[in-house]
Amino acid sequence: MVAAMQSRTSAPRPGRPRSVEADAAILAATRAALVELGWSKLTMGDVAGRAGVAKTTLYRRWAGKNELVVDAVAVLFDELELPDRGSLAADVEGVVLEFAALLERPEAKTALMAVVAESTSDAALRDRIRSSIVDRQKHLVMEGRARAQARGELPAESDDPETAARSSDLIFDVIAGAVVHRSLVSSKPVDTDWARDFTRLLLGGLTAISPT
Amino acid sequence: MVAAMQSRTSAPRPGRPRSVEADAAILAATRAALVELGWSKLTMGDVAGRAGVAKTTLYRRWAGKNELVVDAVAVLFDELELPDRGSLAADVEGVVLEFAALLERPEAKTALMAVVAESTSDAALRDRIRSSIVDRQKHLVMEGRARAQARGELPAESDDPETAARSSDLIFDVIAGAVVHRSLVSSKPVDTDWARDFTRLLLGGLTAISPT
DNA sequence: CGCTTCCGCTACGGGTCGTAGCGTAACTGC
DNA sequence: GCAGTTACGCTACGACCCGTAGCGGAAGCG
Secondary structure (H helix, E strand, O other): OHHHHHHHHOOOOOOOOOOHHHHHHHHHHHHHHHHHHOOOOOOHHHHHHHHOOOHHHHHHHOOOHHHHHHHHHHHHHHHOOOOOOOOHHHHHHHHHHHHHHHHHOHHHHHHHHHHHHHHOOOHHHHHHHHHHHHHHHHHHHHHHHHHHHHHOOOOOOOOOHHHHHHHHHHHHHHHHHHHHHHHHHOOOOOOHHHHHHHHHHHHHOHHHOOOO | OHHHHHHHHOOOOOOOOOOHHHHHHHHHHHHHHHHHHOOOOOOHHHHHHHHOOOHHHHHHHOOOHHHHHHHHHHHHHHHOOOOOOOOHHHHHHHHHHHHHHHHHOHHHHHHHHHHHHHHOOOHHHHHHHHHHHHHHHHHHHHHHHHHHHHHOOOOOOOOOHHHHHHHHHHHHHHHHHHHHHHHHHOOOOOOHHHHHHHHHHHHHOHHHOOOO
């Protein structure tokens, strides 16, 4: 992704250009390998073989497994959308289910946790994840919040842009964190029942949880 | 941990017993290696060297890196406690900060995400994590909830034990998930400010978030 | 003392890593 | 067309880690 951007934005350099088909083939092969092998058993040589590409070609574009997988998985997050479902509750429920469906895909679940784990001791990788994955989701929170404010479901946010950002960060961490934890750590399904319970908790708070 | 339990519960077998010092040394060496090297660069041979133990001894007790690290990190969660801080809000804030402090320890942050990632394609490891780590935390939710109900801060839970379990699972995923996501994915600090904001959101819901 | 199990050590085949070197292919500017 | 430049496929390589086997010896039990 970053590599692709580089070749797209940079002025046409002399010499043979990098094969765009190879880029796509490598990323697709990486996702396929993640599905079949999981993170730990995935090797650069295997990916190269699947993509019909020499191993050296991979190393010319990505420093290693971590960077490659981040780019391979990042595009999955572009699918996330937030259609107007009429109410804040419906919007939250919808995005929760969408995000959960994304996490159900084996290439996503195994790769995401692994790269996050690596990023704890690799600042560059941390930035790469933030820009390639995290920031792409955050705008969903902004959209949903703006809509809810327009509907009168939420009060206008603070004038101070810092506090406004703080609260949207908070909401983001709560939603994404809860779904990830439910799905990957507790390894229980994020179904419509759970999404409804979670939405009620998020909107109304702990006291709102009571037998329906 | 499981290995230790095995040798503790099983009847005294004939022959030389396993060295308990070796167990402790290996687990400590594993944590030290996690701090210095992180997950990916940690090797069984390195751990054996640090522990002053032969590599074969490690393999006699653990099947591999995954199992070893789970056991090495599991004991960290025993530190988590939930002293009565007088109110539900204070209790939540306290456990959030405690959990965050635990996640700040490099041996915990790098190992936890990694084993969770591996567990997505390893059912046995998933069970091991659940029993060794997740279930140890869940009782904190029960405690806090029971206290809040005794104080009159929360209504009594449903008679149906299934719905009661469902809601405590939900609360657990929201709290743990949010802290993990904030700390490891968004890589921003879980400080007292954030803990206060989060607690207000959890107790009062989205509408309660407004300029103080 | 025999029996059993654990330990440390050495050695090994198999696999992955990341790089170097080579000849060739593709594209640019003169 | 022709040099110049860069990318590609291929091969080969040392380095490292894996997980296991086999050995002699140590530590307990009866």
